[in-house]
Amino acid sequence: MTVASPRRRRAPAMSPEDRRDSIVRATLPLLAEHGGNVTTSQIAKAAGIAEGTVFRVFADKKELIGACLEAAFRPDGLAAELTAIPATEGLHKSLVRAVGAIGAHVDRLGSLMQGLAASGYRQDDRENADGGDGPMRHLGPISEALSALLAPHDGELRLGAERSTGYLIGLVFVDRLAGRFGGSTADPEELVDLFLRGAGSSTEEGPQA
Known part of the structure; x- marks a missing residue:
């Protein structure tokens, strides 16, 4: 009696754009873990597809990493x-949620770039052809959304909503950068308290005679 071999499970039908997005989402955590050494076999397994499907969507692994x-x-x-x-x-509560969201975003980027750097991966000129300003060129929409969130509280902010937005984003980035160089990162409550009240003692003393 001949036993029929099980059929290979076919990936569900998707539009090319959806398939591309699905592969990218599956690959991102693998890049943080393995960097540029991740294999297309690992990517296919994480995405639930055949390895050949990866190459029907992306020309090679470098193109996938760029995406x-x-x-x-x-x-x-x-x-x-x-x-x-x-x-x-x-x-206060709005700021805590905003700082938490921005911090998580920065942490994901940091893990991704650290994983790639540890594996020796380097971006080439083709990948940097869109301006070369790094993450700073992506801050516009984030700044606009945060400024809109702070706008109703403009009168509560000594520097106003617009200027305060830049300082708050900078504070989160510096805090995460400190963590990358061996320091400790603050939780959102701590950062918001520092942002709203400053780093000085809560009890001010007058000048000594």
């Missing part, structure tokens, strides 16, 4: 998350 970097730095997801924070929650 992953583009997706990781894309600001629309974080901007939408900031826009969804209700202004009715009050300044």
Whole structure:
């Protein structure tokens, strides 16, 4: 009696754009873990597809990694998350949620870039042809969304909503950068407290005679 071999499971039908996005989403955490050494076999397994499907969507692994970097730095997801924070929650609570979202975004980018760097991966000129300003060129939509969140509280901010936006984003980035160089990162509550009240003691002493 001949036993029929099981059929290979076919990937469900998707549009080319959806298939591309699906592969990118599956690859991003693998890049943070394995860097440029990730194999297309690992990617296919994570995406639930045959390995050949990867190469029907991307010319090679380098093109796939480039698409992953583009997706990781894309600001629309974080901007939408900031826009969804209700202004009715009050300044402090809104800031805690915003700082948490921005910090998580920066952490994901840091893990991705650290994983790639550890594996010896380097971006070539073709991948840097879109301006070469790194993550800074993606801050516009994030700044706009955060500024809109702070706008109803303009009178509560000594520097106003627009200027405060830049300082707050910078504070989160510096905090995460400190963590990358061996320091400790603050939680959102700590950063918001520092942002709103400063680093000085809560009890001020007058000048000594």
